[in-house]
Amino acid sequence: MSTLTLDPARKTSEEGPQNGRGSWPAAPRLSGTAWLVWRQHRAAFWTIIAFTLLAVTAMVILRGQTMDYLRTLEPTQKRPGGMPPEFDTYGNLIAEVGGYLSYFPVLAGVLLGAPFIAGDLETGTAKLVTSQSVSRLRWLTMKLAMPAALVALSTGVLGAVFNWWWSPVKGFVTQVEWTSGGIFDVTGPMAVAYSLLTFAVGVAVGLLLRRTLVSMVVTLGIVVAIGFVWDELRSRLGHIVSASTDKGVGPGAKQPELPDMAVQQGQGTYFLTSSGDRLDWTTCLDKMDDGKAHTACLESKHVVGWTKEYLPIEQMATMQWLGAGIMLTATAAIVAFIVVWGRKRLL
Incomplete structure (x- = not known):
């Protein structure tokens, strides 16, 4: 069954641009399992979309203010270690926003991943859906694909906009090092890979424990442990x-x-x-x-x-791609486990 279909409720319009048959082009809409997944979790999806739009808007405004300040400085002032004390305000903002964005993987795992399947198992929704014409594999695939795509899109946009803000002034910002989580983990491919990993971890925990609250607590512990391990591993990705x-x-x-x-x-x-x-x-x-x-x-x-x-x-990009590769490999392994386990022991 296709996830996109034409809306039969659209009526022929007598005015405006028309297609060759004299009617408005029908708008695509979700149907089947895609519609069900969106309908079930639309509150969480809209929250992610709204957060992304608000964060992007804030960073665009703050970048504009930062660049306006730089334009007021003399060329001799624009050097590492020689910026006026007033620039500390903008450096602190970059450090704070980067720190906030570094919590996105935690939210993706605990608030999105853990309850995503555990909630359906706990309430019986999974049994109801898979007892119809929808196979377990198809249901699992859509339950993973739709939120994963949204997480990847959201973190990719946030990471790109934050990097756009940070890059022109990175040589002047002394409040945070580029190897810290507030910079390294929220820009480039790391922004996407880290959140996808924690989301997959949350889904796997929920699939195993089958209880929403317990899954969220356990996922939080695992994600925090991943963070500690990653803090130790991050710098070792480069060549000293x-x-x-x-x-x-x-x-x-x-x-x-x-x-x-x-x-x-x-x-x-x-x-x-x-x-x-x-x-x-x-x-x-x-x-x-x-x-x-x-x-x-x-x-x-x-x-x-x-x-x-x-x-x-200069090693930052290479280290980020290496780190992202490690995390995406782990994510693929977890997703494979979810699919195999879910097909055999979902209910």
């Missing part, structure tokens, strides 16, 4: 780069400078030896009170300079 000096560490020696927007990794600055080994910054810390003793201690360990490890922002 080192910047070093070999002019000594005594008075007047300068530590290595990092490129703009580079995110320092590890414990900070390490001592570098002549053999290329790294020593922790606590090396000879017990002799810090005596400058000569401290210098002698470092020289005895053949320290010739400092080294720092960092991730350059």
Whole structure:
């Protein structure tokens, strides 16, 4: 059965543009399982659409204000670390909005995914629907496809608009690093992949537990756990780069400078030896009170300079696609489980 059909209720109009048969073109409308899924969950769908439109409108307005402020500055002021203090207001806004958007995957899993099938199993709707001419596979497919498409569209639009706002000023925003969830997870392919993963997790939990409230609580715990794991994994997707000096560490020696927007990794600055080994910054810390003793201690360990490890922002896109690939692969595996389990043990 097609999900789009012509509306027979449309009447021939006597005025306005007409088709070749003298009647208005019929408007497509949903029918069958597509209509049922939309009808069941239209409140949630309209909420997502309304939230997306409001968020996009707000970000467009805020970007306009940010760009208007930048146009008032002199070219010499537009440099990293040299922006006037007034720009902090706009940097804080970007950081706050990015932080809010990073909660979308939680909402997609807990409020949309978990109750989506669990609610039908709990109320008996699933049994009623599948006892008719609708197969379990067809019902499951539509229950997954329609909300997943809406989640992907919503997060894709939000991520694109936020990136449009952040990109022109990313070199000036010091309130948030690009490796944080408020930037990395809400732009590019990550915005879509993360929300689809949590949505699939919520649906799978609801399918197994078959109780709405319990499914939502369990999904929240799993999504939070995924967030903790992802925070640890995110930076490991990139290739760490080192910047070093070999002019000594005594008075007047300068530590290595990092490129703009580079995110320092590890414990900070390490001592570098002549053999290329790294020593922790606590090396000879017990002799810090005596400058000569401290210098002698470092020289005895053949320290010739400092080294720092960092991730350059040029790796951001590659890291995002790699992370999105991991999440989409996990999502595909979960969806396959949902389909196989649902066809055999749905009711």
